[in-house]
Amino acid sequence: MSDKCILWFRKDFRLDDNPALLEASKHTEIIPIFIFDRNLEEYNSIGEASYWWLENSLISLNKDLNNKLSILEGNSLEIIINLIKEEKAKYIYWNRCYEPDRIDADTLIKKEIRKLNVITKSFNSSLLWEPWNIKNKSGNFYKVFTPFFKKGCLESVEPRKPLNKPKNLFFLKPHKRNYNYQFKYQHKKHKWYLKFVKIWNISETAARAKFDNFLNNGARDYSEGRNFPYKNSVSKISAYLHWGQISPFRLWYEAKRKMLGKHLEIFLSELGWREFSYHLLYHYPNINKQNLKRQFDKLDWNVDEQLLSKWKHGKTGFPIVDAGMRELWETGYMHNRLRMITASFLVKNLLIHWKEGEKWFWNCLLDADLANNSASWQWVAGTGSDAAPFFRIFNPITQAQKFDKDALYIRKYIPEIAKLPNKLIFTPWLADRKDLEDANITLGIDYPHPIIDYPESRKRALDAFKKISN
DNA sequence: TGAAATGTTGGGGCG
């Protein structure tokens, strides 16, 4: 009797706290696989930054599996059925994903596999609470974050304790190699994202080291410091968390072990926001396509490719906005404060549909995550569940003065205006001829004029949103 | 996890 099992990696690229792996470790032989399946939205529409992270994740995971990871491409069901038959495997395990089409596909795969008398089990490795378990007193799902987290999550069961990496694992590759299914990473012509190599170290070990570093440094100042993009007070763990190089259960308990008071409370609530996003995705499967508040369907968005392009490439003429967009392009990451500022600018001041911003972030973010990205864009736009009210419009000038007081962040990403004094760097258009000469800048050439009149655009947004919110 | 407009208060200059 065969004791072979298949371990299907998906977004759980780690050996620590991996329940499917723990189950697999009870068998003498484990065949680890990954499948790039274009039938699934997350692979078919994968962003360029994500594609790069994925490739490196697979390289690293393969190493951790003694080079026994089979990296495949094709129809998941077909590949798995083939593999089961060829290898006479009797078990297959995986950790759950929560994208709607993934849930459908997994349900079908389970059904088909069971027809072959193969035992299949799926586990939770990526959410602290299952979305279907969190209900309010009347049995409905929560639509507001605070009661969702405080009552729904914190007052229900505690997240399970993280599982340690099992010992004595024996991985192997299939005997029959079906080369039709080999995944070939396709490099694009414009590999703008290869510069990320210098910034990001992609592995399970690196994820853990990064989080430990946060716990020993930024975590001590988290509640305040996290607002200031030039400070090193945030964990930057999001991409690792998305791909599963680190487990949310590990983050939860390590934070509780090492963080204190309000710092801990706020960090845990950030993990809570991620849970809330997945909760919304589960209950609103169209969250990336459709306004959750349908009255916003009527909003008369501005369609303007030129303005959109200037926003994407950090050429709006508003230094803090441009700095944020350039951080994204240069590093595949953007500080949360800047995500709010740049998103508010696109949606409110340019009055461009949040979907455009969502798509750009999806392409450029290493942590691009269907649930978080969509829910957060809808939050900023005011179209989401428990979203920011439509009249909350971030002022890019005062936000910069408040959160980048010494313009360290701005100067880092917009060197061409670095010589402007602090008094003028937030509003270069107010500099007079001499100021500009001293700073070696010609506005309109070295750095753009502002692409919109701020007070005017603010008024326009208020009018447009007010009209449809009645 | 806003910003701007509007309202209120109180100190200081001044006749």
Added chain:
DNA sequence: ACGCCCCAACATTTC
């Protein structure tokens, strides 16, 4: 001493 004005500082409301 007093009323008046100005205006900063803070509070409230409105979008």
